Structure formats: structure tokens, C-alpha cells
Amino acid sequence: MLGEFELIRRYFTPSALPAQVITGVGDDCAVLRLPPGCDMAISVDTQVCGVHFPAEADAASLASRVLRCAASDLAAMGAEPLGFTLALTLPQADEQWLQAFASGLQQAAADLRCPLVGGDTTKGPLTLSVQVHGSVPAGAALLRSGAQPGDEVWVSGTLGDGAAALALLQGRLAVDAAAGAYLHSRFYQPAIDFPLALALRGMAHSCIDVSDGLLADLGHICHASGVAARIRQADLPLSAHWRAAAGDTQALQWALAGGDDYRLCFTAAPQHHAALQALGASCIGDISAGSGIVVVDARGVPCEITATGFRHF
Amino acid sequence: MLGEFELIRRYFTPSALPAQVITGVGDDCAVLRLPPGCDMAISVDTQVCGVHFPAEADAASLASRVLRCAASDLAAMGAEPLGFTLALTLPQADEQWLQAFASGLQQAAADLRCPLVGGDTTKGPLTLSVQVHGSVPAGAALLRSGAQPGDEVWVSGTLGDGAAALALLQGRLAVDAAAGAYLHSRFYQPAIDFPLALALRGMAHSCIDVSDGLLADLGHICHASGVAARIRQADLPLSAHWRAAAGDTQALQWALAGGDDYRLCFTAAPQHHAALQALGASCIGDISAGSGIVVVDARGVPCEITATGFRHF
Numbered sequence: 001m002l003g004e005f006e007l008i009r010r011y012f013t014p015s016a017l018p019a020q021v022i023t024g025v026g027d028d029c030a031v032l033r034l035p036p037g038c039d040m041a042i043s044v045d046t047q048v049c050g051v052h053f054p055a056e057a058d059a060a061s062l063a064s065r066v067l068r069c070a071a072s073d074l075a076a077m078g079a080e081p082l083g084f085t086l087a088l089t090l091p092q093a094d095e096q097w098l099q100a101f102a103s104g105l106q107q108a109a110a111d112l113r114c115p116l117v118g119g120d121t122t123k124g125p126l127t128l129s130v131q132v133h134g135s136v137p138a139g140a141a142l143l144r145s146g147a148q149p150g151d152e153v154w155v156s157g158t159l160g161d162g163a164a165a166l167a168l169l170q171g172r173l174a175v176d177a178a179a180g181a182y183l184h185s186r187f188y189q190p191a192i193d194f195p196l197a198l199a200l201r202g203m204a205h206s207c208i209d210v211s212d213g214l215l216a217d218l219g220h221i222c223h224a225s226g227v228a229a230r231i232r233q234a235d236l237p238l239s240a241h242w243r244a245a246a247g248d249t250q251a252l253q254w255a256l257a258g259g260d261d262y263r264l265c266f267t268a269a270p271q272h273h274a275a276l277q278a279l280g281a282s283c284i285g286d287i288s289a290g291s292g293i294v295v296v297d298a299r300g301v302p303c304e305i306t307a308t309g310f311r312h313f
Numbered sequence: 314m315l316g317e318f319e320l321i322r323r324y325f326t327p328s329a330l331p332a333q334v335i336t337g338v339g340d341d342c343a344v345l346r347l348p349p350g351c352d353m354a355i356s357v358d359t360q361v362c363g364v365h366f367p368a369e370a371d372a373a374s375l376a377s378r379v380l381r382c383a384a385s386d387l388a389a390m391g392a393e394p395l396g397f398t399l400a401l402t403l404p405q406a407d408e409q410w411l412q413a414f415a416s417g418l419q420q421a422a423a424d425l426r427c428p429l430v431g432g433d434t435t436k437g438p439l440t441l442s443v444q445v446h447g448s449v450p451a452g453a454a455l456l457r458s459g460a461q462p463g464d465e466v467w468v469s470g471t472l473g474d475g476a477a478a479l480a481l482l483q484g485r486l487a488v489d490a491a492a493g494a495y496l497h498s499r500f501y502q503p504a505i506d507f508p509l510a511l512a513l514r515g516m517a518h519s520c521i522d523v524s525d526g527l528l529a530d531l532g533h534i535c536h537a538s539g540v541a542a543r544i545r546q547a548d549l550p551l552s553a554h555w556r557a558a559a560g561d562t563q564a565l566q567w568a569l570a571g572g573d574d575y576r577l578c579f580t581a582a583p584q585h586h587a588a589l590q591a592l593g594a595s596c597i598g599d600i601s602a603g604s605g606i607v608v609v610d611a612r613g614v615p616c617e618i619t620a621t622g623f624r625h626f
Contacts, residue, residue: 022352023454026537028389028521029354029447031454039335040353041342042430044444046400048437076341087359087400087442117355124361125438129400131357134342141336141344208341224339 004121007093011102012086014109014116020082020135021117030118032082038135040082043073049126059097060104061188062128067108068190069211070130072262074114075197076209078142079134081114087129089122112192142200142207142266147225151205151267153285154276156193158239159214160251161186163258168242179241190262196279200266203275207266213257218265218293228290231256234298237282256295317434320406324415325399327428333395333448334430343431345395351448353395356386362439372410373417374501375441380421381503382524383443385575388510389522391455392447394427400442402435425505455513455520455579460538464518464580466598467589469506471552472527473564474499476571481555492554503575509592513579516588520579526570531578531606541603544569547611550595569608 008025017024023031034040047066049055067084074081086105090098109115114132165187167173168180175183200207206225208217214231222229236255243251267287268276277283295303321338330337336344347353360379362368380397387394399418403411422428427445478500480486481493488496513520519538521530527544535542549568556564580600581589590596608616 022451023456027454027457028386029356029392029454031390031449032353032355033451034347034353040345040347040446042345042398042444042446043342044398044400044431044433044442046402046433046435046442048402048435051435051437073341077344079342085355085357085444087357087444089359089361089440118357120357120359120442122359122361122364124364124440127402127437127440129357129359129433129442131355131398131400131444133353133355136344138335138346141340141342143336144340 007098007121011098012116012119017115021115024117025119030083030085032117032133034082034135037138039138039141041074041077041079041134041136041141042131043070044129044131045070045073046127046129055126059100063101063104064108065188065190066128066130067105067112067114068192069262070132071112071114071192072190072209072211074132074134075192075194076142076207076264077134077136078140078197078201078207079136080194080198081112082133082135083115083117084109084130084132085117086119088119089124089127091124091126137201140201142204144206144208144221144224147206147221147227147267147287149227149287149289150269151287152270152273152283153218153229153231153287154266154268154281154283155210155214155237156196156264156281157191158237159210159261159263160254160258161239162260162262163254164242164246166260173242173246175242175245179245182239182241187260192262193264196281197264199279203272204266204268207264210261210263210265211259213259214265215256215293221265221267222291222293226291227287229285229287229293231285231293231295233295233303235282235284320411320434324411325429325432330428334428337430338432343396343398345430345446347395347448350451352451352454354387354390354392354447354449354454355444356383357442357444358383358386359440359442372413376414376417377421378501378503379441379443380418380425380427381505382575383445384425384427384505385503385522385524387445387447388505388507389455389520389577390447390449391453391510391514391520392449393507393511394425395446395448396428396430397422397443397445398430399432401432402437402440404437404439450514453514455517457519457521457534457537460519460534460540460580460600462540462600462602463582464600465583465586465596466531466542466544466600467579467581467594467596468523468527468550469509469577469594470504471550472523472574472576473567473571474552475573475575476567477555477559479573486555486559488555488558492558495552495554500573505575506577509594510577512592516585517579517581520577523574523576523578524572526572527578528569528606534578534580535604535606539604540600542598542600542606544598544606544608546608546616548595548597
């Protein structure tokens with residue numbers, strides 16, 4: 001039987017570490033060095049077998065997904081990755097599973113430039129908990145609480161892909177092979193757009209990543225900032241890949257409340273409109289005094305909203 | 314049913330945050346500020362219901378134990394606590410359990426001056442994962458790899474208490490009420506000696522916390538430093554509370570291989586002997602060229618070692 005120390009040595013000891021990692025895997029703590037004048041941003045994301053993924057899920061894909069989902073929170077703060085830790089709870093040390101998991105993790109870590117620096121392995125029901133660490137210049141973190149009346153509301157990429165992918169994986173959506181490949185990749189390799197996130201530091205007043213669904217997450221911004229938002233339904237960016245198969249009503253529902261998109265939703269003053277458009281973001285609405293969110297149709301008439309995003313418990 | 318956001322708001326939102334916490338619970342990331350010239354030390358510790366503690370364990374005690382066990386790794390690096398995150402996986406949102414857990418967590422956080430700054434709550438088998446963050450002046454972290462031939466080997470506090478406490482909790486040891494109270498406290502409120510740990514920065518060549526057992530943990534120092542160690546059995550500091558009840562052979566076994574003590578084991582040049590003694594540490598042996606650990610009796614004759622410390626898997 002593979003022991004804990006050997007397991008860590010064999011699967012979770014990177015060969016080379018970047019300069020910010022003073023001490024990596026193998027001591028009581030990892031030690032990270034920040035660039036001068038920077039604060040450290042920290043977020044943890046846990047995924048549980050049977051709750052967040054099925055037992056038969058591909059280990060490499062799981063590793064990619066849990067690291068990318070956690071890194072999405074760094075992007076939402078305008079923070080640049082420094083490194084991550086992994087708390088891995090396993091029912092048994094299955095070497096084939098571990099090999100695939102470690103390989104998916106290494107690939108995602110390389111893609112995100114976010115090295116594994118430490119962790120803990122324990123015996124128990126399969127649970128993956130990834131904590132990411134990033135650096136952000138002191139005072140420059142993109143908070144949920146900075147939205148101002150007059151701001152425009154933006155999102156990066158397309159919305160609803162996470163929910164469409166889940167429907168596909170659960171057999172509730174049928175699409176062609178190209179769309180299937182697109183959705184599979186969006187689910188297991190969500191693209192975390194760090195170049196955009198870092199560019200937002202000087203422009204965005206508030207930012208969040210869309211993990212619970214646009215309405216829920218923009219709702220967090222509105223609540224934390226004490227403002228209201230208006231969303232123009234016609235301007236929501238939807239992927240053509242699955243839209244025709246799902247139908248317009250379902251597509252809109254997923255875009256507003258689907259969750260798991262790992263896109264950025266942010267607000268910025270209108271003076272940055274052209275720059276943000278050039279960065280590929282979509283302007284979907286605006287912020288005003290008040291509270292709550294209204295979604296309006298192409299004529300400006302409010303739509304009824306029944307979905308409120310994904311919640312645990 | 315209590316929702317995830319309400320659960321966090323009600324039980325895991327501290328009322329006041331110290332100056333190093335720029336952003337606490339409630340945004341995409343927590344943001345921590347380090348003192349100038351300092352690196353960040355990071356460690357994660359996971360405890361699983363049915364593996365590390367029984368389902369009926371007191372929630373407040375569990376909270377205290379998991380935070381203190383994680384903080385022990387900061388002390389072992391000579392790092393000062395900045396804050397911690399909690400990844401909490403729960404089968405259901407039981408308010409009575411959560412109330413007790415949050416209260417135990419708050420008390421331990423206050424004792425250790427290590428505030429809760431963020432986390433994640435998920436549904437699933439009960440699993441507690443705590444990640445601690447501390448600051449240490451650049452280059453001053455106490456590593457496992459710095460032990461030098463000629464160093465003395467030291468431990469803080471007494472050894473074997475963790476194993477004796479486990480034996481008591483499992484009905485394998487009978488002691489009087491005072492010893493029972495002592496062992497219960499050592500198990501659920503292990504004392505993390507940060508004043509000693511910070512004092513070691515200028516003195517110790519290497520350091521580790523005794524979590525897997527003295528032989529296993531000192532073995533990590535020897536392996537990482539490329540040195541050998543000799544331990545004087547007669548100098549091992551044992552608590553009188555349970556020693557008579559357990560007998561000398563069992564006491565020695567627990568002190569060498571018991572685990573869960575959360576004391577510091579460190580090495581330092583002999584010039585610091587008096588200073589370290591004044592700090593309450595016990596000198597138990599010395600470091601030489603070579604590899605491996607030998608335990609000698611009062612006449613200097615090597616004893617046979619059969620125990621090798623606790624391992625997962």
C-alpha cells in the first residue's frame with residue numbers, strides 16, 4: 001500500500017518552482033514571497049464526490065476543474081496567481097487515479113502559471129479542496145462593494161455554458177459533436193482570463209466571478225455596493241453552440257441563473273466603454289441608485305425573473 | 314433550511330478584524346497584508362469524521378483542535394499567525410452543531426490571535442479543512458533541512474500526551490480525574506507555543522512540529538538535512554500525569570512514536586543551550602554526520618526501535 005509520504009513524493013512534488021515559491025511541498029509550511037507593495041489574495045474551493053461530481057468522473061478533468069474554479073476567484077479580485085495548495089481526501093491510494101489526477105493538475109497549474117506549493121492528504125470520502133493564493137497591489141483588489149450609480153455592467157465571454165454543459169452531462173440536452181466538445185471543455189477547463197482581470201485593476205469599480213449564476217452574483221455586487229442593476233436581456237452574450245438546441249427560453253434561463261460559468265461580471269464607468277469592448281467584454285446593463293436587479297427586454301419592458309441562482313443546502 | 318450565505322453570515326463572520334486583514338469573509342477572496350520584508354507561510358490540515366474523530370465528538374472541541382493542529386505548522390516555521398480559512402463540508406446545516414463549532418473556533422482564533430478570513434461551505438461527509446497563514450521575515454523561516462552536525466536536539470513541552478489522550482478517549486488507559494482533564498485538554502486544546510517559536514528564529518537551525526511522532530518527525534529533519542540523530546531516552550520529557558498509569562515501556566513508546574503532540578522538535582548549536590533551557594525546552598540528544606536515528610539508554614547503549622510513527626494510508 002502506498003504511504004502518505006511516498007504518495008506526496010511521487011505525485012505531488014513539482015520538479016521546478018518559480019521564484020515566488022521560497023519553500024514548496026515537503027516542509028511544515030509552504031513559503032511564498034509577494035512582489036513589493038502587494039497584498040495576498042486567498043480563496044478556497046471544495047468539491048465533493050457525489051455532490052459536485054460523479055464518482056466515475058475522469059480524474060484529470062476533475063483536477064483541472066477544481067483548480068480553475070478556485071483560480072477564478074483570484075481573477076475576480078484582479079489578483080495574479082502565486083501558487084496553490086491541495087487538501088486531498090481519498091478513500092484509498094489508487095495509483096491509476098492518482099496518476100491521472102496529478103497529470104491533470106500539473107497541466108492546469110502550468111496553464112494558469114499557478115504552481116502546487118503544499119497540501120494535505122487524508123483518508124476518507126473523496127473530497128478535493130484547493131486553495132489559491134495571488135498577489136494584488138495594495139489597495140487595488142477588485143471588490144464586490146465598489147459599484148457606483150452610472151457604472152455600466154459587463155461580462156467576459158459567454159453566459160449559460162456551465163448550465164448547458166451540466167445538462168449535457170446529465171443527458172438533458174442533446175447537441176452536435178462540436179457543441180459537445182465545446183461544452184465539455186467549458187465544464188472541465190473553464191478559461192480563466194487573467195490578462196483581462198489584471199487589466200481591470202485600473203478600470204473596474206467592482207468585480208465578481210459568475211459561479212452561482214449572473215443574477216445571484218450581480219446580486220452580491222448590488223447588495224455589497226448598495227446599488228441597483230438593470231440587465232438588457234438582448235445583450236446577454238450566449239454561445240451559438242448550444243443555443244439552437246436549447247431554445248431561447250432555456251438559453252436565457254441558463255444565462256441568468258445557471259451558474260458554473262466562471263466568467264467575470266464587473267462594473268465600470270462609461271469612460272472605459274471602448275477599452276473594455278476592445279478587451280472582448282460585453283456590456284449588458286447599468287447600475288443605478290436603489291436595490292435589486294431588473295431584466296428588461298428589447299423594448300425596455302421588465303421581464304419576470306423566477307430563477308435566483310444555485311445555492312448549496 | 315439554512316442557506317449557504319445565511320450560514321456564513323450567521324456563524325462565520327467575525328465582528329472585528331485586525332489590521333492585517335484588508336478584506337475578510339464575504340468577497341471572492343480574502344486579502345491579507347504582510348509586514349514589510351516578510352514572506353507568507355501557509356499550511357493546510359484536514360480532519361475527516363470517522364477517521365480523525367468520531368461522529369459524536371463535541372463540535373467546539375473539534376473546532377479548537379483542527380485550528381490548533383494547523384497553527385502548529387506555523388509555529389514550526391517560526392511564523393506569526395495572520396489568519397485562517399475554513400473549508401467546511403457538512404452533511405446538513407445543524408444549527409446546534411454549527412453554534413458550538415463556531416464558538417469553539419472563535420475561542421481558539423482569539424487565543425492564537427489568528428482570525429477567520431474566508432472559506433467555503435459544501436454539502437457532503439463531515440470534513441474540516443483549515444488553512445493557516447503566517448508571516449515570517451524573508452529568509453528566517455525554520456526549515457527541516459538546516460540541521461548541522463554538532464547541533465543539540467530539543468523539544469518543547471512533554472511528549473506522549475497525544476497518544477496517551479487517544480488511549481484514554483478509546484478506553485485503553487485509565488487515569489485519575491486530574492490526569493484525565495489534563496489529557497483531554499492536551500488533545501482538544503494543544504498549546505501552540507508561538508513566543509518560543511518566534512524566539513527560535515535566531516537560534517534554531519531546523520524545526521518541525523511533532524505530529525507523526527518524535528522518531529518520524531525528527532527523521533524528517535535528518536532526511537532533509539542529511540544528518541543523523543542520537544536521542545537520550547532518559548532525557549525525554551514525559552508528563553507525570555499519566556506515566557505511572559501507563560508504565561515505563563508504554564510511556565517511552567508513546568513519547569517516541571505516539572504522534573499528535575504538537576510540540577516543537579528543533580536543533581540548535583550548543584552555544585544556545587542556556588537560552589533554550591531558560592525558554593523551557595528540553596535537550597534530548599544531538600546531531601552528527603550520517604543518517605538515521607539511534608535511541609540510547611542511560612549508559613549510552615542503543616535501544617531497539619520498533620515503532621515508526623503514525624502514517625495515513
